[in-house]
Every structure is written in structure tokens, then in C-alpha cells.
Amino acid sequence: MLGTELIDHEIDNPARNDAVLVEVTRGDRVESVHRGHAVICDADGEVTWSLGDPQAIIYPRSSCKMIQALPLIESGAAKAAGLGPRELALACASHQGAAIHSGPISEWLTRQGFADEDYRCGAETPRDKPTREALIRAHGAPRQIHNNCSGKHAGFLTLNRHLRGGPDYELPDHPVQQAVRAAFEEVTGEPSPFYGIDGCSAPNFATSMTGLARAMARFAAARPDGDARERAMVRLREAMVAHPELVAGEGRACTELMRAMDGVAIKTGAEGVFVAILPAQRLGVAVKITDGTTRASECAVAALLVRLGVLDPAHPATVRRMRPMLRNWRGTEVGAIRPAPALLG
Amino acid sequence: MLGTELIDHEIDNPARNDAVLVEVTRGDRVESVHRGHAVICDADGEVTWSLGDPQAIIYPRSSCKMIQALPLIESGAAKAAGLGPRELALACASHQGAAIHSGPISEWLTRQGFADEDYRCGAETPRDKPTREALIRAHGAPRQIHNNCSGKHAGFLTLNRHLRGGPDYELPDHPVQQAVRAAFEEVTGEPSPFYGIDGCSAPNFATSMTGLARAMARFAAARPDGDARERAMVRLREAMVAHPELVAGEGRACTELMRAMDGVAIKTGAEGVFVAILPAQRLGVAVKITDGTTRASECAVAALLVRLGVLDPAHPATVRRMRPMLRNWRGTEVGAIRPAPALLG
Numbered sequence: 226m227l228g229t230e231l232i233d234h235e236i237d238n239p240a241r242n243d244a245v246l247v248e249v250t251r252g253d254r255v256e257s258v259h260r261g262h263a264v265i266c267d268a269d270g271e272v273t274w275s276l277g278d279p280q281a282i283i284y285p286r287s288s289c290k291m292i293q294a295l296p297l298i299e300s301g302a303a304k305a306a307g308l309g310p311r312e313l314a315l316a317c318a319s320h321q322g323a324a325i326h327s328g329p330i331s332e333w334l335t336r337q338g339f340a341d342e343d344y345r346c347g348a349e350t351p352r353d354k355p356t357r358e359a360l361i362r363a364h365g366a367p368r369q370i371h372n373n374c375s376g377k378h379a380g381f382l383t384l385n386r387h388l389r390g391g392p393d394y395e396l397p398d399h400p401v402q403q404a405v406r407a408a409f410e411e412v413t414g415e416p417s418p419f420y421g422i423d424g425c426s427a428p429n430f431a432t433s434m435t436g437l438a439r440a441m442a443r444f445a446a447a448r449p450d451g452d453a454r455e456r457a458m459v460r461l462r463e464a465m466v467a468h469p470e471l472v473a474g475e476g477r478a479c480t481e482l483m484r485a486m487d488g489v490a491i492k493t494g495a496e497g498v499f500v501a502i503l504p505a506q507r508l509g510v511a512v513k514i515t516d517g518t519t520r521a522s523e524c525a526v527a528a529l530l531v532r533l534g535v536l537d538p539a540h541p542a543t544v545r546r547m548r549p550m551l552r553n554w555r556g557t558e559v560g561a562i563r564p565a566p567a568l569l570g
Numbered sequence: 571m572l573g574t575e576l577i578d579h580e581i582d583n584p585a586r587n588d589a590v591l592v593e594v595t596r597g598d599r600v601e602s603v604h605r606g607h608a609v610i611c612d613a614d615g616e617v618t619w620s621l622g623d624p625q626a627i628i629y630p631r632s633s634c635k636m637i638q639a640l641p642l643i644e645s646g647a648a649k650a651a652g653l654g655p656r657e658l659a660l661a662c663a664s665h666q667g668a669a670i671h672s673g674p675i676s677e678w679l680t681r682q683g684f685a686d687e688d689y690r691c692g693a694e695t696p697r698d699k700p701t702r703e704a705l706i707r708a709h710g711a712p713r714q715i716h717n718n719c720s721g722k723h724a725g726f727l728t729l730n731r732h733l734r735g736g737p738d739y740e741l742p743d744h745p746v747q748q749a750v751r752a753a754f755e756e757v758t759g760e761p762s763p764f765y766g767i768d769g770c771s772a773p774n775f776a777t778s779m780t781g782l783a784r785a786m787a788r789f790a791a792a793r794p795d796g797d798a799r800e801r802a803m804v805r806l807r808e809a810m811v812a813h814p815e816l817v818a819g820e821g822r823a824c825t826e827l828m829r830a831m832d833g834v835a836i837k838t839g840a841e842g843v844f845v846a847i848l849p850a851q852r853l854g855v856a857v858k859i860t861d862g863t864t865r866a867s868e869c870a871v872a873a874l875l876v877r878l879g880v881l882d883p884a885h886p887a888t889v890r891r892m893r894p895m896l897r898n899w900r901g902t903e904v905g906a907i908r909p910a911p912a913l914l915g
Contacts, residue, residue: 238590238600239600239601239603240590240605249841251629251766251767251774252765252766252767253764254627254629254764254766254776255583256584256628256629256862257841257842257860257861258583258584258585258860259861260585260605260861282599283601284596284601345900346900347898347900347901358706361703361707362706362707372899419597419598419599421599421601421904421905422596422597423898423904424899424904425898425899496594496601515602516602516603516604516605516863516866517594517601517863518861518862518863521861553692553767553768553769553771554691554693554694554717554769554770554771555690555692555771556692557767559766559767559769560766
């Protein structure tokens with residue numbers, strides 16, 4: 226395992242010191258609870274608020290796609306390939322394989338002379354309902370471009386062409402992933418203690434909750450007239466904010482909540498991770514639900530964005546995540562998902 | 571709320587005193603954890619082993635369908651309607667709406683003079699993949715018979731005809747649900763402190779973990795030559811064991827694990843509940859994952875069934891639940907779901 230010797234944290238139990246963040250009710254009783262860690266960092270990389278353990282080590286999963294996209298810009302590969310905000314938003318996306326996602330990514334690939342077979346992310350059934358149902362009706366098979374990470378991998382392919390690396394760009398010791406690792410450790414401000422292989426076959430570098438929140442705060446505080454790193458960060462966060470529909474898709478939390486806010490970029494990750502970049506406040510947010518559940522990470526990050534004053538608690542997109550009025554198959558309201566009191570402050 | 575005054579437990583936090591039951595790993599590190607409660611009761615209703623809090627109050631959800639089916643038999647309604655083991659297995663089922671499920675239930679309804687509109691369970695997209703995809707290709711809409719609870723509701727309709735109740739058989743104060751409540755409190759050995767409305771619109775009566783395990787132990791210890799209650803319990807558990815494919819469906823944990831065992835009946839419930847009835851050992855098992863996750867309840871109950879000597883740890887159905895070798899979109903092994911050491915004993 227790469228770098229397991231670097232840090233000697235007691236990391237075998239991410240549940241250590243976690244806190245109740247979200248409650249699921251039925252009738253007027255709590256039926257299930259979700260625990261986790263939540264951290265807010267400022268532009269100096271200092272923790273300004275936390276719940277749970279800010280030192281907990283986690284896999285950020287897809288929440289760190291904007292970090293993974295930094296070498297694409299900083300290497301000059303994005304400029305050489307003529308990538309604009311739409312492609313950069315897609316490089317940061319966990320999209321659901323709708324035509325608005327696969328169309329531009331397909332054009333991007335074709336322009337670069339790549340084909341679906343060059344991907345290393347694997348084929349995934351599109352999560353977009355109309356696209357998925359059309360595929361079923363046509364007796365079609367999903368392709369790698371439908372994979373929710375295909376924009377990130379288009380970025381890896383583009384960076385790889387620039388670096389003249391071999392075709393196995395997903396391997397941890399490949400120049401593409403080594404560039405990602407270097408950027409990751411720089412922006413988190415910590416050596417990554419270990420990595421795991423992500424759903425899309427790329428390595429996913431672990432970091433502390435504080436490291437992840439600190440990285441998001443750096444994205445938040447980055448200046449358009451700063452150094453190359455800062456300028457790359459500004460381009461990525463602005464691409465996400467300009468194209469929320471490309472970062473996830475219709476009905477998804479990232480898309481709906483970004484549309485409901487002004488200039489705030491947010492990103493989900495598998496196994497209950499969520500991050501937020503707040504440029505006006507120069508703050509970064511990281512959430513990890515210990516049991517890995519998305520319904521809870523969405524609720525928790527929405528609650529924190531409300532608490533930080535950037536999200537209207539009455540906005541329908543907020544209400545859907547913070548108190549969705551769980552309904553059964555007949556539409557009867559049976560319960561709710563709500564932030565735990567400690568999260569509301 | 572019905573009966574909230576009956577018990578003065580401190581029940582607002584089901585996470586209280588829970589224990590780590592399942593770990594999800596990526597690489598060689600734990601990425602997520604699932605906590606919960608697990609209880610084993612013997613034929614005398616005594617707790618013989620537990621992890622977490624045996625006094626925790628939970629909604630059993632669909633894990634108690636065999637209890638909800640007791641009045642159907644004990645009232646004489648099942649006999650009057652000529653129901654056999656297949657219908658009784660379907661009455662206890664959370665099925666996935668395949669033809670093997672909706673076919674016999676539809677015949678049962680038609681024989682009784684009922685139609686889809688008489689249901690109160692709501693329409694649900696069938697979980698069975700071929701059935702779901704055929705429905706999409708035909709541009710069809712799911713009906714109430716596709717609801718995973720439609721067998722239970724066919725039982726409610728049949729009982730209701732026998733009791734000559736009004737059409738709203740799903741309401742908590744209706745004779746059908748009052749009969750269910752009486753049976754529930756008798757077999758759990760406790761007054762139910764409150765109820766919630768389930769996904770299928772029927773009331774779901776709460777009980778302690780011990781009450782649920784005790785009820786399953788009573789099913790396990792019931793004798794074919796016992797009293798009417800015992801004989802009804804024997805018929806239901808034997809119907810489940812005889813028709814595991816009707817209780818859930820192909821690929822599902824209930825179906826695959828029952829096929830892998832000899833005479834043991836098991837049943838899943840939403841929000842991380844699982845129960846088991848072990849007739850040869852005269853034991854009942856109840857599991858609740860505090861965060862409500864099915865991947866964890868399946869893993870935990872499989873581990874307990876192995877521990878109790880009724881499930882082969884090397885059986886493919888066991889391996890799929892206890893250490894599924896999580897694979898990513900390209901088929902690469904990236905981690906595992908495994909029981910926590912305390913569960914393995």
C-alpha cells in the first residue's frame with residue numbers, strides 16, 4: 226500500500242468519536258440515526274467549527290474531483306486541448322449519464338482522438354431516468370461514457386496525452402495519478418496516509434476531515450489574480466457554479482442546491498461524503514457520514530449551508546434534503562429526515 | 571399516537587448503546603461502519619445472547635409480516651378462502667413483483683372477488699429486473715399488485731372479508747389492524763409503545779429488540795400439535811421455508827439464504843431490520859442496524875446464522891452477504907463488507 230508508513234494515526238475505526246448528525250423519523254419517533262464528522266476550515270487552514278472528530282481519516286471519494294482536476298489545468302493540458310468551463314465542470318462531475326453530460330464529453334473525447342475503449346472507468350448504467358429507460362427500450366448496453374466519472378476520466382486522458390504517459394493512466398504509479406497525488410497532498414496540507422481503489426478504478430487518496438475541509442477553504446480563498454494554483458482553483462469552482470446541471474444532473478442534490486445558492490460550489494462523494502466551497506466567506510466544508518449513507522450527507526451539508534447563511538432553509542431544494550417529509554407508496558407522509566440538533570447550532 | 575402512554579422508555583435515540591456490527595472496507599482500511607442491536611432469544615423468551623441494547627425500541631417494519639399474518643389463519647379466514655402454503659408464503663413476503671409473485675396473488679385476489687383498486691398499499695415499481703424492464707418497454711405503469719407488500723395486503727383483504735370490516739382495512743383502528751396489534755403484543759410479550767405508518771400504509775407496531783426476538787423464538791418453538799396459535803405459526807414458518815422464492819425473489823438475501831439452510835425461516839425489514847426463526851434450535855433472532863442500511867442487516871444476520879451453526883460460511887449465498895468482495899464498475903476488487911469481530915464471537 227502506497228505510503229502506509231507515513232502516518233501512524235489510529236485509523237482503523239472511522240466511527241471513533243463521531244457524532245449524531247442526522248435523524249430519520251417515522252410517526253413522531255426516531256427510527257434510524259446517522260453519525261459522522263463535519264468540519265469547517267477558514268482560508269488559513271484553521272478549523273473554525275467541527276462536530277465529530279476533525280482528525281478522522283477518510284476516503285474523500287468523488288468529493289475531491291476538483292482536486293483531481295488541478296493537474297489538468299496546471300500542466301497546460303486543458304489549455305492545449307481548448308477546454309472551457311463546460312468541460313471543466315464535467316471533469317469535476319459525478320454526472321448521471323444524461324445527453325447533456327455524455328454529449329459534450331463525447332465531443333471532447335472525439336476532438337482529442339479518443340474513443341470509449343480508451344477509458345479505464347468501466348461501463349455504468351446511466352442514472353438519468355429517461356436515458357436509462359431509453360437504453361432499456363433499445364435493448365442497449367451502457368458504455369464507459371455513461372459512467373458518472375467519465376468527465377474526470379476525459380480529463381485524465383487529456384492530461385495523459387500532454388504528459389505522454391502509457392495507456393494505463395488509472396494505475397497509482399502512473400504519472401497522471403502521481404500528479405494528482407502531489408496536488409492532493411499540497412492542497413490538503415498533509416501527506417496522504419494511504420489510498421484505496423475507487424469505483425472508477427482510479428486511486429482515491431485518504432486524508433483527514435480537516436485536510437479535506439482545508440483543501441476546500443483553499444479553493445474558496447483562491448484569487449483570480451493569484452498564482453497558477455489559485456487561478457486553476459478559481460476556474461474549477463467557477464465552472465461548477467456556472468454549470469450546476471453538469472456537475473450532477475436534474476433532481477440531484479449538487480445541482481439543485483448549487484442553483485439555490487449564489488457562487489457556492491458543492492460536491493458529493495460515495496459513502497456519505499460531501500464538501501462545499503464558499504468563496505464569499507472564504508470557508509471550506511467537509512462532511513462524512515460514518516455509515517456511508519447519501520440521504521444523510523445531503524441533509525447534513527444542507528444544514529451546514531443554511532447555518533453558514535448561504536442557503537435559504539425555505540428553498541424547495543433545501544426542504545427536500547433537510548426535511549423531505551418521507552412519503553410512502555400512496556403519498557402519505559410517514560416521517561422525515563432531519564439534521565440533529567447539534568448540527569443546527 | 572396510539573398507546574404512547576403505555577411505556578415510559580427513553581426511546582428517542584435508537585443509537586443509544588448500539589454496537590459496531592458491520593465494517594465496510596476499501597483497500598485494507600475500514601471506510602464505513604454500521605452499528606446496531608442484535609438479540610437471540612430461546613423458547614422461554616429469555617435472551618441467550620445480545621450485542622448492543624436488547625431493550626432498544628424499534629419499528630420491525632416488514633420483518634414482522636409473519637406476525638401480521640397470524641390473524642388471517644387464526645380467524646379461519648385463510649381456511650375459508652382455501653389458502654395454501656404458496657399464498658401464506660406470499661402473505662409473509664416482501665416480494666419483488668416478478669410474475670411468480672404477482673401471478674398467484676392476482677389469482678388469489680380474483681378468486682376472492684377483489685381487484686387492484688381494493689388495495690391500500692400503493693403502486694410500486696417492481697424490483698424484479700426483467701419485470702421492471704418489460705414494463706418500461708411496454709410504457710406501462712406499475713400497479714398496487716407490484717407493491718412488495720401486496721401479498722400481505724391480499725391477506726388483509728381476505729381477513730377483512732371474513733371480519734366484514736369496512737374498506738379502509740389499513741387504518742390503525744380498523745378491526746383488521748386491531749387483530750394484528752393484539753397478535754403482535756401477545757407474541758412479543760409486551761404492549762407496543764407506539765406505531766408508525768409503514769411504506770404500504772399499514773400501521774407498524776413498535777417493540778423492543780427482545781420482544782421481536784422473543785416472537786421469532788415462539789415461531790421457532792411452535793409445535794404442529796400445539797394450540798391454534800402454535801399451529802398457525804408452524805404453517806407460516808413452513809410455508810416460508812417451502813417457498814423461499816416467494817418470500818423475496820431471485821438474487822435477494824431472504825431467498826438465497828433460506829435455500830442455503832435447512833428449515834430456517836428469515837425475513838428482512840426496511841431500515842436495517844432482519845429476523846430469523848430456527849425451529850431445530852428453538853431460537854429466534856432479531857437484528858436492527860441503527861442507520862437503516864440493508865447491506866449491513868444482511869451481513870449481520872448471515873454472520874449470526876453461521877455462528878448458530880445453521881448456515882455454511884462457504885456457501886456462495888453466505889459469501890455474497892458476509893464478504894461480498896466489493897467490485898467496481900470494471901470488476902476490480904476494491905474492498906469488502908464484513909461482520910465486526912464482536913458479531914463473529
